[in-house]
Amino acid sequence: MQKISKIAVLTSGGDAPGMNPCIRAVVRTAIYNGLHVAGVRQGYQGLIDNNMYDMDPRSVSNILNLGGTILKTARCLPFRTEEGMETAYQNLKANGIDGLVVIGGDGTFTGALRFSKKYPDIAVIGVPGTIDNDLYGSTYTLGFDTATNTVIEAIDKIRDTADAHDRLFFIEVMGRDSGAIALRAGISCGAEAILLPERDTAIDTLIENLKAGQYNKKSSSIVIVAEGDKRGAYDLAEAVRKQIKFYDIKVTILGHLQRGGSPSAFDRILGSRLGFAAVNALIKGETQKMVGLEANHIKLTDLEEALTQHQFKLEDDLMQMADILSI
Numbered sequence: 654m655q656k657i658s659k660i661a662v663l664t665s666g667g668d669a670p671g672m673n674p675c676i677r678a679v680v681r682t683a684i685y686n687g688l689h690v691a692g693v694r695q696g697y698q699g700l701i702d703n704n705m706y707d708m709d710p711r712s713v714s715n716i717l718n719l720g721g722t723i724l725k726t727a728r729c730l731p732f733r734t735e736e737g738m739e740t741a742y743q744n745l746k747a748n749g750i751d752g753l754v755v756i757g758g759d760g761t762f763t764g765a766l767r768f769s770k771k772y773p774d775i776a777v778i779g780v781p782g783t784i785d786n787d788l789y790g791s792t793y794t795l796g797f798d799t800a801t802n803t804v805i806e807a808i809d810k811i812r813d814t815a816d817a818h819d820r821l822f823f824i825e826v827m828g829r830d831s832g833a834i835a836l837r838a839g840i841s842c843g844a845e846a847i848l849l850p851e852r853d854t855a856i857d858t859l860i861e862n863l864k865a866g867q868y869n870k871k872s873s874s875i876v877i878v879a880e881g882d883k884r885g886a887y888d889l890a891e892a893v894r895k896q897i898k899f900y901d902i903k904v905t906i907l908g909h910l911q912r913g914g915s916p917s918a919f920d921r922i923l924g925s926r927l928g929f930a931a932v933n934a935l936i937k938g939e940t941q942k943m944v945g946l947e948a949n950h951i952k953l954t955d956l957e958e959a960l961t962q963h964q965f966k967l968e969d970d971l972m973q974m975a976d977i978l979s980i
């Protein structure tokens with residue numbers, strides 16, 4: 654078994670609230686166990702640019718409450734090339750690093766797995782950090798809870814004004830391939846319809862339901878559209894506008910505000926647990942694994958498996974419940 658003496662930690666891809674508590678846990682768990690830790694700035698780009706610095710317990714003081722990531726993040730194309738990976742490897746070796754914790758989503762894990770297969774003497778553990786909640790092997794990913802709460806707060810406010818004006822709002826939430834935020838926010842805000850990338854949108858059914866809502870004396874209606882829906886919020890609103898005259902129709906795109914903000918208690922605890930588990934996994938000699946939380950227990954999943962099964966699995970029972978509760 655390879656003995657680890659110095660690890661590096663990085664955040665990559667879209668930032669997610671909870672990344673900072675996770676970085677804190679990685680740094681302090683490593684130091685507690687006698688390891689050295691380097692923080693890599695700007696994800697894989699920092700590995701290529703040798704942009705890293707030694708961290709100590711005070712490097713991560715007072716960051717539990719911060720959104721974003723103190724290490725910064727990037728979507729790094731050069732790391733996808735053989736040359737980029739080779740430079741990153743040489744920099745890691747030059748810094749005496751033999752273990753790597755990568756915090757991010759499926760793109761981050763794809764890079765980590767390719768790198769680790771090519772250079773197996775650097776052990777790699779992934780931590781699921783993405784607001785999209787679309788990774789196999791963890792019921793929840795870092796940032797999903799905070800982002801969903803941010804969305805709920807915004808939609809509650811929109812509901813106030815929608816109700817005051819008897820309006821119909823199409824609200825687009827994040828999730829390029831995942832309807833996870835849309836579904837949870839839809840249930841929490843009593844949305845009249847939830848449109849997801851995992852399902853084809855039946856426009857006729859949507860119009861029928863909205864008409865039924867008006868017949869049942871609803872004063873406002875909210876349709877949540879996940880970013881990955883094939884038609885998109887503006888197009889859908891246009892199609893509905895042609896057939897529904899009783900509502901004034903508006904569109905709101907929530908955008909990147911969903912990714913910011915102080916992490917919720919859930920994400921602070923999840924980040925702490927996953928960071929702690931990631932370092933302990935490295936110490937035990939694990940590599941090419943993702944640490945996740947299943948049934949409130951830490952679970953290790955092969956990165957390969959996490960990636961091949963990565964899609965968010967739509968919970969049909971929740972969709973059905975949301976439909977019934979919004980009559």
Ligand code: F6P
Nearest residue numbers: 667758783784785827828829880
């Ligand atoms: O992966 C997280 C995510 O926020 C997705 O929901 C969204 O589609 C994407 O990132 C946006 O990425 P960017 O900030 O690079 O435009």
